[in-house]
């Protein structure tokens with residue numbers, strides 16, 4: 563998934579003032595640009611405090627943009643996402659009542675009072691950006707726009723789960739002591755940033771993680787092709803994997819290639835090690851999410867990937883809860899690995915594994 567953070571701030575860094583009324587910080591031209599940005603995403607996220615204070619509908623109002631999305635086979639509105647620990651969210655909020663898009667509430671408990679108006683995803687003791695990204699990806703979201711407020715923006719930055727940040731500063735608006743929530747974003751020195759003026763706003767768009775989609779998809783297709791060499795079995799998935807080292811060497815493997823208990827990732831890693839390749843900082847492309855639970859071997863593929871210090875893991879299909887409950891992607895993200903899922907290729911992986919689907 564690609565994650566974009568977007569916010570408008572005053573010249574002194576405030577997202578809002580301290581009055582109950584919603585403060586308009588963007589100029590009309592900048593707001594149009596934000597709506598265009600929204601139209602290029604699958605889901606939009608705002609924190610519970612923003613819903614309580616501003617009661618936004620988070621819809622795409624522009625009929626032309628909605629029509630373009632329909633023409634591309636997308637729903638006209640973005641899925642809506644929020645998060646709460648307190649559960650203080652009234653079902654009458656416009657987030658729940660307006661539009662027909664899917665609505666997701668990430669919470670620390672079940673919240674039965676919201677279950678008729680949203681899908682509540684209960685995360686136990688804490689909600690994290692890594693968990694949100696993982697759960698939304700499983701539901702087909704590929705591009706997430708996070709529109710604030712401050713707590714939520716900071717959570718995505720702190721966890722390293724933001725790819726791009728668009729910050730629009732209104733240079734003629736200062737709040738001083740009337741300021742409310744504040745968002746101070748300092749781009750890392752090495753982050754490429756585009757600076758432009760949009761209808762009187764100073765807009766900076768910084769890339770925190772480069773877009774690797776084209777290369778990822780190319781290598782993921784090789785992994786899927788590799789998976790087709792596997793002999794179908796009723797007790798395992800046919801998976802293919804490709805390891806690419808920082809030096810550019812490639813090693814491919816598929817399930818059970820050399821042993822009836824080997825997974826594809828193990829096969830590819832074993833070939834790399836046999837060739838003397840260094841795996842620290844390497845990338846692995848697998849047609850399916852790396853396993854986190856193994857019945858047949860002591861080490862899961864997730865542990866294998868962590869042990870060798872891979873930094874980039876790419877896959878197409880989240881492992882279904884058929885044999886075990888897999889937490890590979892989330893575990894890798896929690897350990898700081900850059901994980902990318904491409905559900906667009908998941909259909910091909912399902913087709914390779916048609917023997918396991920009724």
Ligand SMILES: NC(=O)c1ccc[n+]([C@@H]2O[C@H](COP(=O)([O-])OP(=O)(O)OC[C@H]3O[C@@H](n4cnc5c(N)ncnc54)[C@H](OP(=O)(O)O)[C@@H]3O)[C@@H](O)[C@H]2O)c1
Pocket residue numbers: 568569570571576577578579584587608609610611612613615616645646647648649650668669670688689690709710711712713714715717742743
């Ligand atoms: N200018 C802009 O571009 C812009 C955009 C959006 C918002 N805003 C402004 O930002 C202000 C709100 O910002 P904010 O920082 O106070 O609040 P926020 O980020 O909108 O929401 C914070 C709330 O989200 C929930 N939350 C955050 N982290 C969580 C976690 N790890 N687990 C579970 N729940 C979590 C909590 O809800 P519970 O309290 O329910 O537990 C928390 O109180 C508003 O004034 C709004 O107008 C401005």
